[in-house]
Amino acid sequence: MRKFTKQDYFKTFKNQSYVEQLQKVERKFETYHNEATGTTEITIYGIIGDSWWEDSVSASDIDNALKNISGDIVINLNSPGGDAFDGIAIYNRLKKHAGNVTINVDGWACSAASVIAMAADELVMGLGSMVMIHEASSLVWGTKTEMRKEADVLDELEEGIIDIYMTKANVSREEIRNMVDAETWFSAQKAIDIGFATSTAVVDSKDKEITQLRTQLATMQNEMNQLKSQSQKSEPGPTVKAVGTRFIF
Numbered sequence: 564m565r566k567f568t569k570q571d572y573f574k575t576f577k578n579q580s581y582v583e584q585l586q587k588v589e590r591k592f593e594t595y596h597n598e599a600t601g602t603t604e605i606t607i608y609g610i611i612g613d614s615w616w617e618d619s620v621s622a623s624d625i626d627n628a629l630k631n632i633s634g635d636i637v638i639n640l641n642s643p644g645g646d647a648f649d650g651i652a653i654y655n656r657l658k659k660h661a662g663n664v665t666i667n668v669d670g671w672a673c674s675a676a677s678v679i680a681m682a683a684d685e686l687v688m689g690l691g692s693m694v695m696i697h698e699a700s701s702l703v704w705g706t707k708t709e710m711r712k713e714a715d716v717l718d719e720l721e722e723g724i725i726d727i728y729m730t731k732a733n734v735s736r737e738e739i740r741n742m743v744d745a746e747t748w749f750s751a752q753k754a755i756d757i758g759f760a761t762s763t764a765v766v767d768s769k770d771k772e773i774t775q776l777r778t779q780l781a782t783m784q785n786e787m788n789q790l791k792s793q794s795q796k797s798e799p800g801p802t803v804k805a806v807g808t809r810f811i812f
Contacts, residue, residue, distance in 0.1 A: 575697075575700040588642065588643055588670070589609055589618075590609030591608035591609060592606065592608070592609075594628050596632075601634050602636060603632045603636045603637070604636070604637045605625075605628060605638045605639070607638060607640050607642060607676075608640075608642065609642060611644060611650050611675045611676055611679070612646030612675070620642075622648075622652035622653050622656065625653045629657075632660075632662075634662045635663040636660065636662060637667065638657075638665070638683075639669050640668050640672055640676060640680060642675075642676035642679075643671055643676065644673045644674025644695075645674070645675050645676075647675050647678070647724065649675065650674070650676065651678055651723065651724070653682070654679055654681060654727060657682035658682050664682060664683050665683060665684065665687065666679070666683035667687045668688050668689055668692040668693075668760070669689050670692055671692065671693055671694075671695070672693070672695070673694070674696070677694050677695060677696050677759075681727050681728060681731050686731075686754075686760040686761050687760070687762050687763065688754050688763045688764065689763075690764060691751070693748055694748070694759055694760070695746070695747065695748045695749070696728065696742055696746070697743060698744060699720045699724065700717070701717060728759075731758045732757055732758050732759065733757060734757060
């Protein structure tokens, strides 16, 4: 999770089932202010961290964007993860933002991106989306002493990341640590069950009822208009001005 090539990074995943799909997530970083709602929408797609090839989204990108944003924000997130420290910095920068933060997981929130997801006041899982948490990793060249030091750094890094997960999790710290060590993938519902997410992006039942009612009313209005038209054709008489009925919801 620290300054790897893309190939090195994806080799750290224990479960290689989704690696091919994750590698195809292209960088997209955009901001859009909705004047009507007063909210700003931010899209974060692709690897997290700095890159010579400008194919990732960094903590600096987020910081620069948030300096010009006030009020509530909605983040659309789809990322395989990347640099752990950039993920942590983005998390903390979002937590300092003076406004409500809603994060929509459009596809993936893996590794460092799962840390970013924890900054949400409301985390909404898209249908079929997933969250993944796993061990921090690094590339080390050197003596056994240097390697032991790096392992100690990774231990401390993981403790900090687990601290972040525990701000949402409804299970014990030991359970989260075991999930991190094992590399654990959460479906939308499992992310809700463990406390990471607040809801899934499904149409509310009330919205469905309103939509159905509108359809029924439109059908009834159509039938009434057809009957009225047939009646006027079959029984000529004085012209009558019809007054239409409007249904507003």
